[in-house]
Amino acid sequence: MNIQETLFYIRKKKELPQRKLLKYVDASVYSKIESGRKNLTFSELLEILTNLSIPLDEFSNYFDNDSVGKTMRTLLYEYKVNPKNLTTKEKIISYFNTLYFSQEMSLEELSDYIVIKTLFSNQWKEVLILSDTELAKIFTLLNEKKYYFHYDYAILSNTIYLFRDDQIDILMNRAFPVKDMEYRNAATKEFITNLICNLITTLIKKKKYSECAYYIDLAKKERENYDLPYKIMLKFLENMVSYVQNKNQTSKEELEAAINFLNSVEEYELATALKLELENILTTDEEPVIIFRNHFNKQY
Structure with missing residues (x-):
């Protein structure tokens, strides 16, 4: 999985709606991030992970990265x-x-x-x-x-x-x-x-x-x-x-x-x-x- 797929996967596992993950923007903005139509900033990623209750180091273990493994x-x-x-x-x-x-x-x-x-x-x-x-x-x-x-x-x-x-x-x-x-x-x-x-x-x-x-x-x-x-x-x-x-x-x-x-x-x-x-x-x-x-x- 890439970052977007991993975010989708974890959100679905936790049964959270998209609007819960970036609270101060429209839900459509998060939808574009998850679908890969909008670049994800580091500050946005940190906010999303906070709302998913998963630390960054844990999250990073579960998406594909060219250097991982x-x-x-x-x-x-x-x-x-x-x-x-x-x-x-x-x-x-x-x-x-x-x-x-x-x-x-x-x-x-x-x-x-x-x-x-x-x-x-x-x-x-x-x-x-x-x-x-x-x-x-x-x-x-x-x-x-x-x-x-x-x-x-x-x-x-x-x-x-x-x-x-x-x-x-x-x-x-x-x-x-x-x-x-x-x-x-x-x-x-x-x-x-x-x-x-x-x-x-x-x-x-x-x-x-x-x-x-x-x-x-x-x-x-x-x-x-x-x-x-x-x-x-x-x-x-x-x-x-x-x-x-x-x-x-x-x-x-x-x-x-x-x-x-x-x-x-x-x-x-x-x-x-x-x-x-x-x-x-x-x-x-x-x-x-x-x-x-x-x-x-x-x-x-």
């Missing part, structure tokens, strides 16, 4: 193209070393920090795993929020498998069902998709099959707001649970058919990710694989 997006794409490129590794580690875990971090920086730790700590000695202290602070941050935006879902999707069962229940009750799904942009929906997949994989590993069914049913209620790959992924997860729990051979055949279908329609990244998830589930490894699809989305 650009560093991480570029580095991850380079890594995807050539995972063995030492120059790319050096760039990622160099960027990582500029990030210092603290309460002063922006959500964008925190998301980048978590992405690097969860993706590379098991590969590079220079990157340590998330500590218990860091994870506790991440839980507190997410637990204190009543409404999740883009980076909240990004952070949760990459940490959900690390939390205790009781913490997972608390955070998922905040994250699902997703509020105002019709206003979410494609990048946020990607993170929500990733969250569901990583959650179900985690629960399968823990043999919590009833919880799997519960969250899959919740996710199904949002299907009309998602694309075909998301719907395929939900069916894939449902079949995965059925196969692992009951050794249903038909379910296994459908899992393989879904991967083949995704490859046939050139959804190679999702096909590869789901194949990795299936292979991981069928091993004795305790730790779920984190799907890469979101991190290489151009809208990250």
Whole structure:
């Protein structure tokens, strides 16, 4: 979303009329701002955000800006193209070393920090795993929020498998069902998709099959707001649970058919990710694989 789309999105979420946001001008002036027909001054933006009850730093995390996420997006794409490129590794580690875990971090920086730790700590000695202290602070941050935006879902999707069962229940009750799904942009929906997949994989590993069914049913209620790959992924997860729990051979055949279908329609990244998830589930490894699809989305 750009600034205007984000203002529209938040105003609709809060169910506020346009006339409430710039109190000393005609409502048509604000309408032109929201539609992009009038330039928005900084003083107008501050007044609007005051009336929306959202601070500037929080607001800035949720609109697209050419610089937002650009560093991480570029580095991850380079890594995807050539995972063995030492120059790319050096760039990622160099960027990582500029990030210092603290309460002063922006959500964008925190998301980048978590992405690097969860993706590379098991590969590079220079990157340590998330500590218990860091994870506790991440839980507190997410637990204190009543409404999740883009980076909240990004952070949760990459940490959900690390939390205790009781913490997972608390955070998922905040994250699902997703509020105002019709206003979410494609990048946020990607993170929500990733969250569901990583959650179900985690629960399968823990043999919590009833919880799997519960969250899959919740996710199904949002299907009309998602694309075909998301719907395929939900069916894939449902079949995965059925196969692992009951050794249903038909379910296994459908899992393989879904991967083949995704490859046939050139959804190679999702096909590869789901194949990795299936292979991981069928091993004795305790730790779920984190799907890469979101991190290489151009809208990250």
